Amino acid sequence: MRTPLTIRIIQSMPKAGWAGLAAFALVAWVGIPLAHLALPESSPFHVSGYLLTLLGKILCYAVVAVAMDLIWGYAGILSLGHGLFFALGGYAFGMYLMRQIGREGSYQSDLPDFMVFLDWKELPWFWWNSDSLLWSLFLVVLIPGLLAWIFGYFAFRSRIKGVYFSIITQALTFAAMLLFFRNETGFGGNNGFTDFKRILGYSITSPEMRATLFALSATLLMGVLVLGRYLVSSKFGRVLAAIRDSESRVMFIGYQPLWYKLAIWTLSAVLCALAGALYVPQVGIINPSEMSPANSIEIAVWVAVGGRGTLIGAVLGAFIVNLAKSYFTVSFPEYWPFFLGFLFIAVTLFLPDGVVGLWRKLMGQRSAPLGPAASAGPPPADPVAIAKGAQS
Numbered sequence: 001m002r003t004p005l006t007i008r009i010i011q012s013m014p015k016a017g018w019a020g021l022a023a024f025a026l027v028a029w030v031g032i033p034l035a036h037l038a039l040p041e042s043s044p045f046h047v048s049g050y051l052l053t054l055l056g057k058i059l060c061y062a063v064v065a066v067a068m069d070l071i072w073g074y075a076g077i078l079s080l081g082h083g084l085f086f087a088l089g090g091y092a093f094g095m096y097l098m099r100q101i102g103r104e105g106s107y108q109s110d111l112p113d114f115m116v117f118l119d120w121k122e123l124p125w126f127w128w129n130s131d132s133l134l135w136s137l138f139l140v141v142l143i144p145g146l147l148a149w150i151f152g153y154f155a156f157r158s159r160i161k162g163v164y165f166s167i168i169t170q171a172l173t174f175a176a177m178l179l180f181f182r183n184e185t186g187f188g189g190n191n192g193f194t195d196f197k198r199i200l201g202y203s204i205t206s207p208e209m210r211a212t213l214f215a216l217s218a219t220l221l222m223g224v225l226v227l228g229r230y231l232v233s234s235k236f237g238r239v240l241a242a243i244r245d246s247e248s249r250v251m252f253i254g255y256q257p258l259w260y261k262l263a264i265w266t267l268s269a270v271l272c273a274l275a276g277a278l279y280v281p282q283v284g285i286i287n288p289s290e291m292s293p294a295n296s297i298e299i300a301v302w303v304a305v306g307g308r309g310t311l312i313g314a315v316l317g318a319f320i321v322n323l324a325k326s327y328f329t330v331s332f333p334e335y336w337p338f339f340l341g342f343l344f345i346a347v348t349l350f351l352p353d354g355v356v357g358l359w360r361k362l363m364g365q366r367s368a369p370l371g372p373a374a375s376a377g378p379p380p381a382d383p384v385a386i387a388k389g390a391q392s
Contacts (some may be wrong), residue, residue, distance in 0.1 A: 012230040021222055028218030033211040052210050057081025058322045059217035063275035063301040065269040065314035066224050072300070073309030074232050076244030077161070077229070081169030082272050083296035084176050085144040089273025090286040091180075092143055094193035095127060096136035097204070097281060099198045113195070114188045124186040127356045133200060140277045141270055148269030149262065156261045161247075170293045178290035193280075204281055217278050224271055228311050231264075238262060272297050299342050307354025316355050 003011075010018075032055070035047040064086055071077040098112045107116040111123065129135045151172065155165060183189035196204050203209060231237050243257045244252050250257055280286045289295075298321070306317025321343070328336040353360055 008229045012233045058212040060275040060279040062315045063221050064272050064319040065318040067271035068299050069303050069314035071268045075240045078166045079169045080166045080296045081173035084173035085269040085272040087290035088144045089140045092281040093277035094286045095130040095278050097196040099131035111373030142322040144273035145270045148266045152226045152262045152265040173291050177288045180288040185218045194285040213282050229231040307356030312357045313354050313356035
């Protein structure tokens, strides 16, 4: 008799993991929102609007890092273009936010301000129904997911992998960035979307909405961690690990890696898009700079710093790098690129397993060796054992 899905999800994570998630949920759903809404600004425990927005933004980054870890740490697919999917999710939801401005823009028109400035007479066809929240959320999932599926199908079918795949993904995001910089595309050109007013009629800058968006970001991260843990501990995850370590052997015993890689690749893109949709209302702007190849490279740095193939390492890496970035860009803005480069080189040379790997060593736990495609994750998979387990 097959075990119900709910039971399998619960069993996929140890009790310590569930306890950690429960503690995180208590802080994210109750502690921080109350500290922002209920405590006066004079209180030392008050969480300011700036800090709340910063934490919410980093939570969205953590979701992107976990999405990257699923394909890089567990499937051996290094993408240098995930910033594209993150930005597409932001743009899809940004269209809804722009429509919610109504006639409160600078030109007091039914069209967004940038369209009035460029002498547009009506909304483009792809803005149809963009004033609907449900439709916008549908686009957040559909557009990045469809693009990822089409791109991944042709790339994986052609057996493009390694550095060649990484270069192609970077070229894809760079081409998209150049496209979105053009004013005639209907996405605001260089300035993108900004000056948002409300969501579902509620002010986007109100303390209550800021706390709500923060809580939603935390909820998305917890959901992604649970889903990721279930996937990597399932038969699907073991097949991915086998593909990562020896794709040719997996094909030899009768598996088709294309569909496994395509499934995790598309899922990863959709998770990035959902993070982008929550990121935009919190920071108040989305423009083509989010598609910059440098941003996608930075995502890989987060995962490398935290530890590939560990899920929680991706979260830690996103928090460590972005908190450092917030400090350096304010205190020493000209030195931040040098610090980021030094951090990546130092981790590569001295901490190949990232922060999680260092913690394991300090705790006396010996990490299992990995193949060339990944590190700090599950041990190399035996394709023959995978075949027996998956067919049982």
